[in-house]
Amino acid sequence: MEWGCGGGANAVSIAPFAREFIGVDVSDESLRECGRQVAAHCDTPFLPVRVAVANPETALRDIEGPCDLFLCVYVFELIPSPAYGERILRIAYELLAPGGLALIQIKYDTGSWRTRPRRLSYRFSPGNMTTYPIHAFWQLATRCGFAPEYVELVPRDEVDERYAYFVLVKPPAPR
Ligand SMILES: C[S@@+](CC[C@H](N)C(=O)[O-])C[C@H]1O[C@@H](n2cnc3c(N)ncnc32)[C@H](O)[C@@H]1O
Numbered sequence: 001m002e003w004g005c006g007g008g009a010n011a012v013s014i015a016p017f018a019r020e021f022i023g024v025d026v027s028d029e030s031l032r033e034c035g036r037q038v039a040a041h042c043d044t045p046f047l048p049v050r051v052a053v054a055n056p057e058t059a060l061r062d063i064e065g066p067c068d069l070f071l072c073v074y075v076f077e078l079i080p081s082p083a084y085g086e087r088i089l090r091i092a093y094e095l096l097a098p099g100g101l102a103l104i105q106i107k108y109d110t111g112s113w114r115t116r117p118r119r120l121s122y123r124f125s126p127g128n129m130t131t132y133p134i135h136a137f138w139q140l141a142t143r144c145g146f147a148p149e150y151v152e153l154v155p156r157d158e159v160d161e162r163y164a165y166f167v168l169v170k171p172p173a174p175r
Contacts, residue, residue, distance in 0.1 A: 001067045001095065003059075003088060004075030006030050008037030014071070016042040022067065024049045024059055053080070059091055066097035073105040073165075079130050082117055085137075089144040098173040102146065108153070108164045109133045115162060127160065134164055141168050 005011055005023035007030050015021035015038045023034045023046065031048035038046040049062045070092040076085055085106070092102045109115045109131040118129050132140070134151060141148050146168035154163040 001063065001070055003070065003072040003092070004078075005034045006074075008034035010071060010073065011038050011046075012041045014069075015044040015046065018044050018069075020045045020047060022047045022049060022063055024051055024063075026051060026053050056084075056087055056091060060094055063095055066100065067095050068097060068100050070096055070100065070102040070104075073103070076104065077107040077127050077130055081119060082130055082132055082136075082140075085130060085132070086140055086144065089141060089146070092168075093145045093170055096170040098170055100170045102168040102170070103165065104168065105163055105165045106137055107131045107160075107162045108137070110162065131162070137164065137166065141166065145170065147171050 001022035001024065002010055002014070003024045005025050008023070011021055011023060011034050021038055021044050023031055025031050025034070028050055031050060035046045035048055038044060049059055051059050072088065079085055079088070096102065107128060109117070111133065115131055117131050118125065122129060134153070138148050138151065148166060148168050150167040152165045155161060157163070
């Protein structure tokens with residue numbers, strides 16, 4: 001599944017290898033486009049799941065059964081607050097099968113005031129609303145039950161700066 005799937009830029013590469021592809025988004029229009037793109041690239045069934053920003057937990061009701069992969073990229077910097085990100089992590093943990101993998105990208109806070117979360121000020125720089133110090137996101141993931149395995153940093157690329165890509169594992173069930 002992909003949280004914040006948008007119009008399917010990632011879905012077209014991943015869905016061909018999946019039994020089912022679940023796209024979650026706050027925008028119906030994006031979900032429709034994602035469905036069109038998946039259908040144009042493969043026969044994998046696509047399940048669109050719309051969530052309201054205020055209540056992302058409805059995804060737990062609308063998605064049946066455990067998922068193998070939870071992908072979420074270029075979304076966490078847009079969400080309202082760091083605390084909201086914890087809600088998404090807890091949803092990811094519940095939806096994943098034991099041993100399942102979450103690949104989540106955030107923008108990181110370096111400690112300078114410029115890179116701190118903006119909290120409610122969407123008007124200026126919506127792409128920097130929510131940031132976390134790298135160690136804080138690692139610890140948050142641990143508190144939500146994940147075993148963080150890896151983080152890759154991209155301090156700057158041609159588009160933007162301060163990307164961190166985390167690989168988190170939901171520990172396998174004890175035997
Ligand atoms: C920058 S796009 C990234 C789309 C896709 N992940 C990609 O990499 O191409 C951000 C997407 O996140 C969605 N989004 C924003 N806030 C969200 C939220 N709270 N829950 C789920 N999706 C959200 C937006 O509607 C949009 O489709």
